Amino acid sequence: MYNRAILLYNIKAGQDKITDQLGDIVEQLAPHVHEFTLLQTLEKGEAEDVCSRLGSEVDLLLIFGGDGTVHECINGLMKVEEEKRPKVVILPGGTCNDFARSLNIRTVKESIAAVLANHSKKLDMGQVNDRYFSNFVGVGLITEASQAKEGHLKEKWGKLGYIMSAVQSLKDPTSFSYSLQTDTESFEGEAVMILAMNGHYLGTAGLFVQDNVMDDGKLDLYILKEAGFSLLKNVYNKSRSDTAKEWLSQAEDIEVFRTNSLKLTTDQAQLADSDGELYLETPLDVVIHQKAIEWIYLVEE
Numbered sequence: 001m002y003n004r005a006i007l008l009y010n011i012k013a014g015q016d017k018i019t020d021q022l023g024d025i026v027e028q029l030a031p032h033v034h035e036f037t038l039l040q041t042l043e044k045g046e047a048e049d050v051c052s053r054l055g056s057e058v059d060l061l062l063i064f065g066g067d068g069t070v071h072e073c074i075n076g077l078m079k080v081e082e083e084k085r086p087k088v089v090i091l092p093g094g095t096c097n098d099f100a101r102s103l104n105i106r107t108v109k110e111s112i113a114a115v116l117a118n119h120s121k122k123l124d125m126g127q128v129n130d131r132y133f134s135n136f137v138g139v140g141l142i143t144e145a146s147q148a149k150e151g152h153l154k155e156k157w158g159k160l161g162y163i164m165s166a167v168q169s170l171k172d173p174t175s176f177s178y179s180l181q182t183d184t185e186s187f188e189g190e191a192v193m194i195l196a197m198n199g200h201y202l203g204t205a206g207l208f209v210q211d212n213v214m215d216d217g218k219l220d221l222y223i224l225k226e227a228g229f230s231l232l233k234n235v236y237n238k239s240r241s242d243t244a245k246e247w248l249s250q251a252e253d254i255e256v257f258r259t260n261s262l263k264l265t266t267d268q269a270q271l272a273d274s275d276g277e278l279y280l281e282t283p284l285d286v287v288i289h290q291k292a293i294e295w296i297y298l299v300e301e
């Protein structure tokens with residue numbers, strides 16, 4: 001039994017009606033919560049503010065929204081003292097719900113099942129400059145995909161198709177010069193995308209590296225060169241069913257490392273994308289906070 005829970009929901013996320021599903025969720029979870037609060041976040045910044053102010057007063061936070069809503073919430077929660085942070089569960093209400101996928105949660109029904117089964121684990125959260133991220137931070141191609149998501153492609157292609165179509169429609173991705181330092185190595189060169197992943201999904205496609213668990217204090221760093229672009233297109237062609245687990249082993253033009261931290265500078269300032277939100281720019285200083293937030297997840301059968 002949870003003492004206090006907040007169900008924070010964002011009706012602007014995704015394409016399905018979030019409010020229509022609230023009754024069912026509350027009906028199923030209310031028997032397991034003493035004091036249950038429904039809280040609608042109305043504008044950007046409110047979810048972060050609520051989580052930083054009330055995070056220590058509840059023992060369960062349910063986030064009903066997409067990756068952008070989760071991004072705000074974890075930025076609020078990371079301001080709460082570590083031992084006072086609540087357990088968190090995502091009710092996937094967004095377009096991609098990539099971080100929820102890493103927790104094996106793809107539907108609201110699965111979230112409810114996960115709460116009732118009560119499996120949880122503390123997972124790492126990333127920090128880029130003075131902001132936090134749950135799923136990834138990146139520069140280059142990924143920013144174009146996120147911009148496309150906000151525009152007409154989202155309506156045209158629906159939930160699964162838009163990042164793939166955005167990637168497909170880019171004939172010549174712009175490369176940039178970078179210099180990058182991890183905790184053990186330094187690199188420089190030209191790339192079309194650099195990604196530091198904490199989660200395992202990007203635009204609904206699975207990106208799996210061997211042993212990339214989410215609680216070992218390491219990020220997966222991807223450096224995609226121009227020649228690797230066609231390979232990435234193939235990944236998004238195949239990835240609609242999340243089956244692209246093996247593609248990285250053949251990817252010569254995509255370098256992958258695991259690292260605790262990285263510093264990235266680019267010749268010209270590059271817009272950065274964190275969890276699908278575009279508001280940061282290079283240079284980026286990325287670190288990871290090991291086992292920072294406890295997440296409810298679904299055990300895969």
Ligand SMILES: Nc1ncnc2c1ncn2[C@@H]1O[C@H](COP(=O)(O)OP(=O)(O)OP(=O)(O)O)[C@@H](O)[C@H]1O
Nearest residue numbers: 012013014041042043066067068069094095096097
């Ligand atoms: N705190 C907030 N309160 C209300 N609306 C918000 C808030 N933060 C962002 N928004 C708006 O909500 C929408 C995006 O929500 P979110 O990113 O959670 O879902 P999504 O983009 O549909 O899914 P995903 O990010 O999983 O692909 C945007 O229109 C954004 O302007």
